[in-house]
Amino acid sequence: MVRKATSQDVATLAGVSRSAVSLVLNGRGDGNIAADKQLAILAAAKKLNYTPNSVALSLRNRRTSTIGVVTDAIATTAFGGGLLQGAAEQARQAGYLLLVVDTHYDTDREREAFITLRDRQVDGYLYAAMGLRPYTPPELLRSVPAMLANCFDPASSIAAVTADELAGGRAAAQILVDAGHTDIVMLAGTTDVEATHHRIEGYRQVLSEAGLPVAEPIISGWEIDKGYQAAIQVLSGPRRPTGVLCANDRAAVGVVLAAGRLGLAVPEDLSVVGYDDDENVAPCMAPRLTTIALPHRQIGEESMRMLLSQLSGGARPAPVTLKLPCPPVLRDSVAAPRRSRVNG
Incomplete structure (x- = not known):
């Protein structure tokens, strides 16, 4: 088995200290490490295909780089897959992994899902619905980074993204x-x-x-x-x-x-x-x-962007519903009417 490269390997190849590698790869190199050394560290990390230890990082920054997604039925239906795909792609680009739990509209399963995700210390929560509907979120979501997708809170306690x-x-x-x-x-x-x-x-x-x-x-x-x-x-x-x-x-x-x-x-x-x-x-x-x-993928993308903004230190968005357009798709089943439309 090929041994996974370590930060010490990167430091040795770049000719710097291990702490310098940590500073640069955690985005704190500017002002602390000379520009040429930063370039050497990045080049060495790329050559060695080095990635930081996610467990060690989570212990240091108290983040797990995971987002809990609870759905009513989306995960088991092909039609709503676009929403999850859009959310997952945005999360992946930001270095997050989604943990998805489908509840099949079962309130007991939903309660258990949120408890399980909380115990796994996910960094944020997304609740997504198969179809537009009102949804009363649990108290947990009112005090942590959270978003609603394709549903809305009648009490307006959490921001949401839906179709218009x-x-x-x-x-x-x-x-x-x-x-x-x-x-x-x-x-x-x-x-x-x-x-x-x-x-x-x-x-x-x-x-x-x-x-x-x-x-x-x-x-x-x-x-x-x-x-x-x-x-x-x-x-x-x-x-x-x-x-x-x-x-x-x-x-x-x-x-x-x-x-x-x-x-x-x-x-x-x-x-x-x-x-x-x-x-x-x-x-x-x-x-x-x-x-x-229906803009399912765009709902997933936008709700995840808003959640990621909260996780990166942005302000919790106002608890309003962002409504995305439903664009017409023109094909062949519409034409100008004929003059007479009376039977017989």
Whole structure:
């Protein structure tokens, strides 16, 4: 086995003392060590592939270079992986390792997770949710470096980063309005989901601002079969809409299937807008689905940046929610409406 290089090896190769190596590699060389010696130490460390002993460093600075991440279901679902990927990359660049615990929405598991992470002396905490929702953090998080991702504290005790779902609803409706549609229906998921209410409000705002009639949103569910059933009902009426906003991309699949069943072509007879930009659905459909992207990766990145700022000595951020934009992704499922939209 090849022996791992030590700080003494670096000192010997650079022709300096071991304490000089420690000062330079811990970022305290300026003003203490001559510039040429600093360069020699850095060159020697690189040549020997030397990395400081993390355990020894943690004992000296009382840091473990770990961040505890507790999630409700993200770690076990592919769709939320972008959030963890964004957070992990930011942490890695700063020299931190993430310890991730998925609780499966179990409050007992969540309590145990925070206790375990506290006992492991993590330097900071991130709580991340699969979907936008209110979250009441434990008392522990109120007095340590901590952030919320994709959820928010109703009491505003901890800063959070979420998607701007109201702006997302506006963007979805604006796509159809800009294409010339005046008869638009929204399939709105379910009301137990926080994002639904924000998206509905965005839809209503855009249609009202455009002077268009605002049809009452249809509470349709989130899966393909629910989108199909709702679309069959909506598209079989005496005056069918020319554009449909969908709760998510899966529901949009159901709408496109229903349109085909009724002899309608998308986008020639019906324009369809999804939500989520699910990489396994939206770009694979025929036609490719125009949709609204959820900024999961950006939420992970920004919440971790804000947490790392706290860990580097920055002030604890104001307990407000930073809302990131949900950008439209324009593909092939939207076109200008035809003149007549009356059945028969």
